[in-house]
Amino acid sequence: MIDIPGFLRNSRIRTVDNTDNNSNNGNPEENNSDFEVNDILNFYTEKGSVADPQSMTFSISGEDHTLGNALRYIIIQNPEVEYCGYSIPHPSEDKLNIRIQTTENTTAIDAMRKGLEDLKSLCAKISETFYKANRDFDEKNDIS
Amino acid sequence: MKKSKRASTARDHLEVLQTRVVVERDNVSSISSSDFPFHTSNRYPNHDLAEKSRNKIIVAIEKKSQYDMEFDIIGIDASIANALRRIMIAEVPTMAIEKVFIYDNTSIVQDEVLAHRLGLIPIKADPDEFDFKQSTEHPTDQNTIVFKLKQECKRNPKTSVDEKGPLYINHNVYSIALIWEPKGDQAERFKDVTIGPVHDDILIAQMRPGQKIELEAHCEKGCGKEHAKWSPVATASYRLMPEIILKEEITGDLADKFASCFASGVVEVENKMVDGELKKVAKVVNSRLDTVSREVLRHKEFEGKVQLTRIRDHFIFRVESTGILDSEKIVFDSLQILSSKCTMLLKALDIKLKEKEETETSQNNENAMELDA
Numbered sequence: 001m002i003d004i005p006g007f008l009r010n011s012r013i014r015t016v017d018n019t020d021n022n023s024n025n026g027n028p029e030e031n032n033s034d035f036e037v038n039d040i041l042n043f044y045t046e047k048g049s050v051a052d053p054q055s056m057t058f059s060i061s062g063e064d065h066t067l068g069n070a071l072r073y074i075i076i077q078n079p080e081v082e083y084c085g086y087s088i089p090h091p092s093e094d095k096l097n098i099r100i101q102t103t104e105n106t107t108a109i110d111a112m113r114k115g116l117e118d119l120k121s122l123c124a125k126i127s128e129t130f131y132k133a134n135r136d137f138d139e140k141n142d143i144s
Numbered sequence: 145m146k147k148s149k150r151a152s153t154a155r156d157h158l159e160v161l162q163t164r165v166v167v168e169r170d171n172v173s174s175i176s177s178s179d180f181p182f183h184t185s186n187r188y189p190n191h192d193l194a195e196k197s198r199n200k201i202i203v204a205i206e207k208k209s210q211y212d213m214e215f216d217i218i219g220i221d222a223s224i225a226n227a228l229r230r231i232m233i234a235e236v237p238t239m240a241i242e243k244v245f246i247y248d249n250t251s252i253v254q255d256e257v258l259a260h261r262l263g264l265i266p267i268k269a270d271p272d273e274f275d276f277k278q279s280t281e282h283p284t285d286q287n288t289i290v291f292k293l294k295q296e297c298k299r300n301p302k303t304s305v306d307e308k309g310p311l312y313i314n315h316n317v318y319s320i321a322l323i324w325e326p327k328g329d330q331a332e333r334f335k336d337v338t339i340g341p342v343h344d345d346i347l348i349a350q351m352r353p354g355q356k357i358e359l360e361a362h363c364e365k366g367c368g369k370e371h372a373k374w375s376p377v378a379t380a381s382y383r384l385m386p387e388i389i390l391k392e393e394i395t396g397d398l399a400d401k402f403a404s405c406f407a408s409g410v411v412e413v414e415n416k417m418v419d420g421e422l423k424k425v426a427k428v429v430n431s432r433l434d435t436v437s438r439e440v441l442r443h444k445e446f447e448g449k450v451q452l453t454r455i456r457d458h459f460i461f462r463v464e465s466t467g468i469l470d471s472e473k474i475v476f477d478s479l480q481i482l483s484s485k486c487t488m489l490l491k492a493l494d495i496k497l498k499e500k501e502e503t504e505t506s507q508n509n510e511n512a513m514e515l516d517a
Contacts, residue, residue, distance in 0.1 A: 067482075126203070126217065130215075131476075133203040134472055
């Protein structure tokens, strides 16, 4: 006979009253995810080199070419960025490295932040235009 | 006059290189985008292009049914298009059978093969209603859907050997045999929707009289990058819009030959008045249908008269759903996921910076204390 793990009934029902076990914290979910978020990203200047805020390597775990190439493209659009490239050091390591070198006018961290924000607003823009096009198509073709 | 014409062709040539991928007889040229600051052939040298490129995006829906759509996104880079395609395939979550508890299986399909086949059946259930189940977590009504399958094959008593008719009862096990067993509040939560296989007629196994399958299957939420069974799409792909540039008019019998070099519907031959006489003239009417077979480049008579290109920022997407999610939802989800990756990294960046600052100030304090001592 195979041992079947018990099915816990109603253990995590999403109702209003389950907020009471998150007593002292207004937004427990965000705090939980912060804990995980902490280890996703690292950044450092190259070992042995002079500490330089203009050139840095960012190491992101759990991401691949999907984000790497898109982010590289967006960061390179910034005229203050002199160099940006990404690599996945080893296929069996779930890790993505992004190298940024900038001019004196900004820092690598700021270039990274701007890149992420630009990519976000690009997504929002595509979403918005796609939504409109989709709605117009539905109206034109009487799809409810 | 002659001079200005030459200048305009030079400009045309430059524009082709900036905006088109050129398909030649045996190679492809002008492949990479030059849309970044300080590139020599960039149209806007040293501008911040992120904002510029955002404002010229066009989306057009070409064909659409609930589970299949073709649409164009114009004005984005290949890296963004590819990110969306990759997310649609590998990172938009769905529900699929992940654990199978086999009570009885006397069919010739081995347990592991049976479990694998069950996993690949698309399960119609809204993934937004469920949580990811961590390996340490127990199955709950928030992260698991349970199906039962019980089927036994018997000889059909009404049919003797010589007579025509089905010999066996329950001899094919189809996906419709998977019976959803609502747990916890699921019966209440999903009273308006049906949870079950997308298709009822997927053949899971075949049996002979006396054989029996009895099992319990647990569906979990997952992503295509872990296993393809969670992928919400049958295909998600893009191609660049083909464009056929005619450098000079192709007339007469050549026009017919020209048209026959392309897929039907791409080039049409029109009758046109040229210098007072009626002539056949080839005209490109729908380059979207072109397969870019390069057949036209094999013929000497068209040399220099035609250029095959693809528009570098015009992506024709095709998203075909497995029937779990509407295809438009898959597109929206993929954009949402790409955006949330950025949000998460921005957050991580802030946390790291704060941490660094804190360690630096504490180090400074220590140094100051040492000096005091």
